[in-house]
Amino acid sequence: MSVQRRKDSKGRVLKNGESQRKDGSYMYRYTDTSGNRKSAYAPDLNTLREKEDEIQKALNCGIDFDNGNITVMEFLKIYLSQKCTIRSTTEQSYRKILVSVEPYTLSRLRVNQVKLVDAKAFVIELSRDGKKYSTIQTYKSFIKSAFDMACEENLIVKNPFLFPLKKVIVNNTVKKAALTKSQQESFLEYVHESHIYRKHEDDICILLGTGLRIGELYGLTVKDVDFKNNCIYVNHQLVWLCDRRNNIKRMAKIHKPKTTAGIRTIPMTKNVADCFRHVIMTRNQLAQNLEVDGYKDFVFATDFGLESADNFSKALKNIVNAYNRLHPTEPQLPHVSPHILRHTFCTNMINYGMNIKTVQYLMGHSSVQMTLEVYTHANQENVISDFANIMNKCESECDDMHPAV
Numbered sequence: 001m002s003v004q005r006r007k008d009s010k011g012r013v014l015k016n017g018e019s020q021r022k023d024g025s026y027m028y029r030y031t032d033t034s035g036n037r038k039s040a041y042a043p044d045l046n047t048l049r050e051k052e053d054e055i056q057k058a059l060n061c062g063i064d065f066d067n068g069n070i071t072v073m074e075f076l077k078i079y080l081s082q083k084c085t086i087r088s089t090t091e092q093s094y095r096k097i098l099v100s101v102e103p104y105t106l107s108r109l110r111v112n113q114v115k116l117v118d119a120k121a122f123v124i125e126l127s128r129d130g131k132k133y134s135t136i137q138t139y140k141s142f143i144k145s146a147f148d149m150a151c152e153e154n155l156i157v158k159n160p161f162l163f164p165l166k167k168v169i170v171n172n173t174v175k176k177a178a179l180t181k182s183q184q185e186s187f188l189e190y191v192h193e194s195h196i197y198r199k200h201e202d203d204i205c206i207l208l209g210t211g212l213r214i215g216e217l218y219g220l221t222v223k224d225v226d227f228k229n230n231c232i233y234v235n236h237q238l239v240w241l242c243d244r245r246n247n248i249k250r251m252a253k254i255h256k257p258k259t260t261a262g263i264r265t266i267p268m269t270k271n272v273a274d275c276f277r278h279v280i281m282t283r284n285q286l287a288q289n290l291e292v293d294g295y296k297d298f299v300f301a302t303d304f305g306l307e308s309a310d311n312f313s314k315a316l317k318n319i320v321n322a323y324n325r326l327h328p329t330e331p332q333l334p335h336v337s338p339h340i341l342r343h344t345f346c347t348n349m350i351n352y353g354m355n356i357k358t359v360q361y362l363m364g365h366s367s368v369q370m371t372l373e374v375y376t377h378a379n380q381e382n383v384i385s386d387f388a389n390i391m392n393k394c395e396s397e398c399d400d401m402h403p404a405v
Helices: 045-060 072-081 088-101 116-128 133-152 181-193 198-210 214-218 270-282 309-326 338-351 356-363 368-375 380-401
Strands: 018-020 026-031 037-042 231-234 237-243 248-255 264-267
Touching: 018 045, 026 045, 037 045, 045 072, 072 088, 072 133, 088 133, 116 133, 181 198, 181 309, 198 214, 198 270, 198 309, 198 338, 214 237, 214 309, 214 338, 264 356, 309 338, 338 356, 356 368
Parallel strands: none
Antiparallel strands: 018 026, 026 037, 231 264, 237 248
């Protein structure tokens, strides 16, 4: 004897727990983590089944998803679990946010209880604990997106994280300036003469001469460096991740650029080409056979495997500290990072008069605005130099107009 399947008014088969109400809307009945019977409602069957999926994901995590009656931390975990299209590096950053947010009062509040005052109190507390403005902005953006989902699911009426951050805490972010010409000269001279840090000279010179992102540099394979045509083909980057699920603390992965602007061909100067030749000639022969996601024959292969941005960043910090200790009476070098070197290349190109669209292409920026807003900062050295050049030109023109009698 066949079992009669329940159907809605359109003849669609209803699943267990689903039913159509007299007004044409739909209801889903389920049992929460405490054994209580709960109901979810939707105007149509497709929307109801989307809610069912979210409820089941929440129940699988041991969470009661009903009516926003879950903690912010529980909801953030659900939100992250549903973001299937994000890059693994982004997911890793989000998971770090969860760890950082968990000790705060906000994480223990119920989603449907969070008010504007709670959201503002949270960012103020982060600021008092010494978190950078940019870090707080990142936290707020992530949580705001999660609460946007809560609004869409009718768990809350209004998102409490819509307020402008700058109206609650002071933006004390100090923009990272490019190295001045004299700083570049001092930095490079010290690295070249140092027996300890000379091994990093090629990496530094290449970054200053190409503006590559550090992941792009360390992701290059030998075939990406074209000595015949003096150019570098950039279409991927090397990133390092941790895989907690498989208990892997550190693993290398190849990622494609976030946008098509990241795919580009960068010309090489003779100095940059010479640096690449030296790196390839002196690299570890065993490590160069390492394969990552189908890519092998990496340019930067050391005795310990492939290079990483973290290790290089630490080396740059050590170089600056060592230089400043040895030259206490001279102008001190500022903080130097891989991004600062990229920043410096961009600023140098603009100062030399390169077309802004060309700089945008070389940097792999998706818009000219990004190139202008993020990278062009006037410094005192440039101001004095530009002013002197302009004044000399003016004086020369005045002399031509009023020749000596």
